[in-house]
Amino acid sequence: MAAFILAVPPQSPVEPGERAFQRCLACHSLQADAESGPRLQGVFGRRAGAIPGFAYSDAMKAAGRQGLTWDAPTLERFLSDPDAVVPGTTMPYQGGPAAERRLLIDWLRRSGAAARNGM
Template identity: 45%
Template sequence: MRATAFFAVVSVATFITGQSQAQDAAAGEKVFTKCKVCHVADEDKNKVGPSLNGVIGRTAGTRPDFKYSEAMIAAGKSGVVWDEPTLTTYLQDPKAMVKGSKMAFPGLKKDEDVANVIAYLKQFSK
């Protein structure tokens, strides 16, 4: 019983700590400049990469009028949906999460940058 209570407390603490990451949209906009070469978030248009407008909640590989890699289409068919935890994993190391993706970006190394970019993307995913 004590072990169960301990793990419950640790789980809740981890969840709260993870959720309390910076989540600063203004800082995320600055980090997003690394992404702007290929993506746009504030408009519904594709560039070299798909539009990230409305990305939160979208199934991977399903943005209309964009030619995705087979790997990204397969990721979507396997159930990958872009939510905070999935985006966190992907933004840290895109090639590791979706092997064979066309995305050349190596990922964001700082957890704070990842959290802030997600906060920035949330503004355009309502």
């Protein structure tokens, strides 16, 4: 009698940074064609308020005109206290633990959030 063993590929565990990103999904996506809030694909190196056609708050558009560009330190400050970095922003997220923010930012960087085509 032949025995068959069915090999089930292991599911990859969800990284802590990706788990933290789940909170962002109500408003953000990494997909280029996302119809939710400003997509985070290409966020690193991108000027704030720069995605054409997205209805940013006046505060975010002004911050971008004044040179605010997203990088790890700026994202850390913004995610810690959005209104302190962009007074009047409509971003509702308030922090979370610093270690979680660092994991999220690192995951974003590795998951396609690096700037492309000057965006």
